[in-house]
Amino acid sequence: MSPDAKRPRRFKPDRDVKEWKGAYVPYDFLKEAFVAFLAVGVLTVLLAVVFSSPDEPAVTLKSWSIANPVDFAQTAITELDGTSAVATYGPPYNATPNSSQHIGFFEPNQWFGVHQPINTAQDFVIQPLRTLPSQPILQAALNRYQSASTTQQTSWTTAYEKAVANANDVHGRLHVPLGPYGPVGIIISAETAMAQTGGLDGTLLSEGQFYNTNYTKPLLFIADGTYLSNLAGAQHLQGSQWGMMNETGNYPGQAWLWLYTMWYQVPPMNSSSNGDLEVWAIMMVLTLGLILLPFIPGLRSIPRWTRVYRLIWRRHYRSLT
Amino acid sequence: MSVDTGSHTDEPGAEESRQWTARARRAAESAFPPDRLLPDRQPAYMASWIYVFGVLTVVSLAWVIITGCVLAIMGPSWWHVSTAGHFVNSLHLWSVEAFFSFMVIHLWGKFFMAAWRGNRRLTWATGVISFAVSVGAAFTGYLSQQNFDSQWISTQAKDGINATGAGAVWNVLNFGQMLMWHIVLLPIAVVIIAGLHVLLVRRHGIVPPFADDERKSKETVAPPAEEPA
Numbered sequence: 001m002s003p004d005a006k007r008p009r010r011f012k013p014d015r016d017v018k019e020w021k022g023a024y025v026p027y028d029f030l031k032e033a034f035v036a037f038l039a040v041g042v043l044t045v046l047l048a049v050v051f052s053s054p055d056e057p058a059v060t061l062k063s064w065s066i067a068n069p070v071d072f073a074q075t076a077i078t079e080l081d082g083t084s085a086v087a088t089y090g091p092p093y094n095a096t097p098n099s100s101q102h103i104g105f106f107e108p109n110q111w112f113g114v115h116q117p118i119n120t121a122q123d124f125v126i127q128p129l130r131t132l133p134s135q136p137i138l139q140a141a142l143n144r145y146q147s148a149s150t151t152q153q154t155s156w157t158t159a160y161e162k163a164v165a166n167a168n169d170v171h172g173r174l175h176v177p178l179g180p181y182g183p184v185g186i187i188i189s190a191e192t193a194m195a196q197t198g199g200l201d202g203t204l205l206s207e208g209q210f211y212n213t214n215y216t217k218p219l220l221f222i223a224d225g226t227y228l229s230n231l232a233g234a235q236h237l238q239g240s241q242w243g244m245m246n247e248t249g250n251y252p253g254q255a256w257l258w259l260y261t262m263w264y265q266v267p268p269m270n271s272s273s274n275g276d277l278e279v280w281a282i283m284m285v286l287t288l289g290l291i292l293l294p295f296i297p298g299l300r301s302i303p304r305w306t307r308v309y310r311l312i313w314r315r316h317y318r319s320l321t
Numbered sequence: 322m323s324v325d326t327g328s329h330t331d332e333p334g335a336e337e338s339r340q341w342t343a344r345a346r347r348a349a350e351s352a353f354p355p356d357r358l359l360p361d362r363q364p365a366y367m368a369s370w371i372y373v374f375g376v377l378t379v380v381s382l383a384w385v386i387i388t389g390c391v392l393a394i395m396g397p398s399w400w401h402v403s404t405a406g407h408f409v410n411s412l413h414l415w416s417v418e419a420f421f422s423f424m425v426i427h428l429w430g431k432f433f434m435a436a437w438r439g440n441r442r443l444t445w446a447t448g449v450i451s452f453a454v455s456v457g458a459a460f461t462g463y464l465s466q467q468n469f470d471s472q473w474i475s476t477q478a479k480d481g482i483n484a485t486g487a488g489a490v491w492n493v494l495n496f497g498q499m500l501m502w503h504i505v506l507l508p509i510a511v512v513i514i515a516g517l518h519v520l521l522v523r524r525h526g527i528v529p530p531f532a533d534d535e536r537k538s539k540e541t542v543a544p545p546a547e548e549p550a
Contacts, residue, residue: 024363024364025363028361033376040381048408053414058469115489213496213500214494228472231473232473248469256459294445300437306433309435313366
């Protein structure tokens with residue numbers, strides 16, 4: 001310890017206290033804790049009995065493709081041609097250049113690189129369809145697509161994207177107008193049919209072993225469509241609806257995230273392509289500031305300036321007069 | 322009959338006094354004498370409703386842990402298929418809401434009391450860190466629900482997590498990983514940090530009110546190495 005640390009220092013009211021030399025009163029801490037424990041228990045039981053808790057069923061590739069096969073097919077073609085949000089996401093899913101969020105040179109997502117590699121054409125479409133037995137027409141279509149040049153593939157998928165934009169849902173079945181899309185029509189129709197049977201859910205979840213708990217692939221596929229986000233919008237869960245602190249139904253959600261989600265509502269974060277990183281940076285600075293508040297002149301004086309403490313200790317101050 | 326006449330005495334020898342165990346015991350006894358660890362008297366200025374919220378936060382955490390343990394005993398899918406399980410899940414949800422409500426009021430109360438005064442800065446810091454870690458624990462709970470809410474929150478949150486680079490090792494779309502964080506790692510962290518926070522409160526006691534004449538005070542105080550009363 002330095003000699004300076006031994007030296008008495010000037011009293012600062014926002015840092016130091018005067019030793020309490022007033023009265024002490026009996027205080028049964030354990031009794032208070034026990035009563036509080038019972039009170040919170042009763043309160044929790046009452047809230048649980050009266051309000052229960054939400055449990056909105058999960059969306060599956062099956063339920064999505066049955067409820068909205070057009071949206072499913074429109075999403076599946078973007079997975080096949082590599083134009084979906086996940087296909088162009090960048091790290092940690094793939095190495096798409098200039099895709100990571102950054103603040104100046106600070107680009108941590110790029111530094112860490114690809115850790116959950118996903119090739120949407122292969123992982124979401126081609127490989128699952130290759131697992132289907134006894135489908136010679138489908139396998140021939142896949143062979144034709146995979147052996148074609150990139151230019152030819154792009155021509156087919158572009159033509160299909162135009163056609164599927166005008167597709168119809170006829171009693172749960174996908175009807176796409178005819179067009180020069182080669183084998184792609186067979187591939188996406190088979191993908192939609194596989195999803196409607198529930199087979200695609202299991203195939204995307206499979207990691208080559210019996211037990212699986214990693215839902216990265218099916219969740220990314222589902223999130224690429226508009227079906228999930230439309231359901232979320234109806235529940236007021238979208239980012240623009242302060243959805244981060246909301247919950248399905250009328251239940252309170254993570255209200256403690258109000259400040260975090262607030263930054264997404266204000267410029268420039270609400271329209272910035274680096275908004276997530278910018279909000280993270282702001283929240284980290286604010287959290288660090290809150291931890292270090294006792295060391296920050298000015299900020300640590302706010303309690304004394306606002307004098308809210310006189311309301312908190314009003315009995316004490318009343319006893320002084 | 323033989324008599325033990327060895328040189329055993331009650332005075333610790335040099336060897337014993339250097340033991341890690343002996344040193345830890347002496348430090349604990351010095352920092353937490355029984356009447357400080359579990360006091361039965363408090364300064365009279367404690368007569369304020371705001372002090373209730375600290376203990377309410379702690380007991381709410383106890384209910385969160387108890388209801389979470391019941392859910393853990395029966396497994397992650399139980400509450401979706403059982404009325405009793407759904408009720409326990411409801412208890413877990415509402416105890417979490419109570420926990421955060423009480424903790425936020427406690428935090429604001431301590432802010433307006435400038436409760437870091439008198440060498441209590443570490444007490445303040447552990448309280449804020451405890452809040453931040455609790456937010457993470459609750460977040461992974463929402464990811465572990467296995468319903469629409471989990472799907473939406475995880476697919477949205479991945480962008481924020483990935484932007485920081487943490488997505489390389491912390492995959493919010495991996496249910497198994499998030500469940501482990503929710504029921505093992507983060508609860509342990511919350512309990513340790515909150516426990517440290519409570520011990521620091523007991524060590525330093527509750528912060529005294531501002532004195533009316535403090536703004537004009539020319540007094541000096543002891544250096545921070547010396548503990549306040």
